[in-house]
Amino acid sequence: MLFADRNVDDNLISCNKVILLHGPPGTGKTSLSKALAQKLSIRLQSRFIKGILIEINSHSLFSKWFSESGKLVSKMFSQIRDFVEDQKFLVCILIDEVESLAHAREKCMSGNEPSDSIRVVNALLTELDKIKIHSNVLIFATSNVTGAIDLAFIDRADIKEYIGLPGxxxxxxxxxxxxxxxxxxxxxxxxxxxxxxxxxxxxxxxxxxxxxxxxxxxxxxxxxxxxxxxxxxxxxxxxxxxxxxxxxxxxxxxxxxxxxxxxxxxxxxx
Ligand SMILES: Nc1ncnc2c1ncn2[C@@H]1O[C@H](COP(=O)(O)OP(=O)(O)O)[C@@H](O)[C@H]1O
Ligand SMILES: [Mg+2]
Structure with a gap:
């Protein structure tokens, strides 16, 4: 946000506004994302009139109609953009269990998976690239199976934090x-x-x-x-x-x- 305020050129210094929390199940990744979103909206009260947390239900984005799923992803992001375009809102997006949405494309291609999942990943990556120009948006992604996430998605995550078992x-x-x-x-x-x-x-x-x-x-x-x-x-x-x-x-x-x-x-x- 500071960089955006000071007009730092995002072609020179880029930030995708994506945080990926990964690690074994039940270690608090989902809870931590929600807690961070809440903390942020409180801390940034003077800047934003409202904090919004949008939870993406990955499973609902797969259409029973072949080839429609990619379009569903784009449609959802265009709805999200309606919020994001209002600079008075802080918009946090939680993509829980991101591996189901950003499933490694190389695995899809080698197996018998329909190419629909490839379209979903492509749509997601394109939408992330579009939404990152806004400084009032933050994307939290969580995953239990890091190996199954598409590398291009992992590459877009600015912060990748391993959340391990409690000591x-x-x-x-x-x-x-x-x-x-x-x-x-x-x-x-x-x-x-x-x-x-x-x-x-x-x-x-x-x-x-x-x-x-x-x-x-x-x-x-x-x-x-x-x-x-x-x-x-x-x-x-x-x-x-x-x-x-x-x-x-x-x-x-x-x-x-x-x-x-x-x-x-x-x-x-x-
Ligand atoms: N480090 C922790 N400290 C306290 N409670 C925890 C911790 N890790 C997990 N929990 C508990 O486990 C529950 C499930 O956590 P969740 O965020 O759904 O985990 P994950 O998304 O990593 O599978 C939380 O509601 C919380 O009660
Ligand atoms: Mg979880």
Whole structure:
């Protein structure tokens, strides 16, 4: 936006306004894109009267009529341009699971895929090149299978960020937020305080941090699971490994550890 304000020639310094978040499923790529769009619209309040998030449903763009899909993509972008042309709007476009729209063309050509998917990719690339002249637009794309995305699309992404599985600290934070919620709902009773930051817990030798340490151990045991799986475990712990509706934190954490082991054993089969 600064470059556009200062009339930097985009033939000399180019920016496609595309951010690609890629990595394993359930690591928060979609959530992160939406959160970024919201943050931006708040931060840029003085510049834009409104922030708009447009989510593209890639699957709806494939027509049952042969060769029509490319046209559907163009039609959708012309609708988007109606918003973009109003400089008072910040327009964020989310192309979730972009591999279904920007499917690698070389793969289409070698297999039996209809050439319709090639037309879709071509249309998408052309539309991206057209929309980039606007400084009030930002495109977020996410993908679980980076290998399946067309290279020409990847090349257009200015920022390509790998979003990996959460580490111990992040997992601890997720469990912490879940436990706070269960304390609030009085499913875990009585009220107890646990540390939000695991660093302190590790150093402290006294017994008052007994539960915090246990939670840290559980977080270490959960490494390898996605954020989405981790967020589900507090529910599974209650549903499968607790015999009572209400539990003490101590009992609940025991159930949570069982749930982690259950999840890990299960994921071996898939
Ligand atoms: N790092 C994380 N921290 C907190 N929650 C997370 C994290 N990663 C994933 N989640 C949880 O998993 C859910 C699914 O995330 P999502 O954005 O759909 O992942 P993706 O798009 O990468 O498959 C989110 O709603 C969130 O609750
Ligand atoms: Mg997603």
């Amino acid at each position: 111990v600290q992040a997992i601890y934070q997720i469990y912490y937020s879940c436990i706070q919620e269960l304390l609030k709902a009085e499913i875990i009773q009585p009220k107890v305080i646990i540390q939000q930051c695991p660093d302190l817990v590790e150093l402290e030798s006294s017994d008052i941090y007994k539960n915090d340490k246990k939670l840290l151990k559980i977080s270490e045991a959960s490494v390898g699971l996605s954020g989405r799986s981790v967020r589900k475990l507090p529910f599974i712990a209650h549903a499968l490994f607790l015999q009572t509706e209400i539990a003490t934190l101590e009992n609940y954490l025991e159930a949570l550890l069982f749930a982690v082991e259950y999840q890990k054993t299960n994921s071996k089969y898939f």
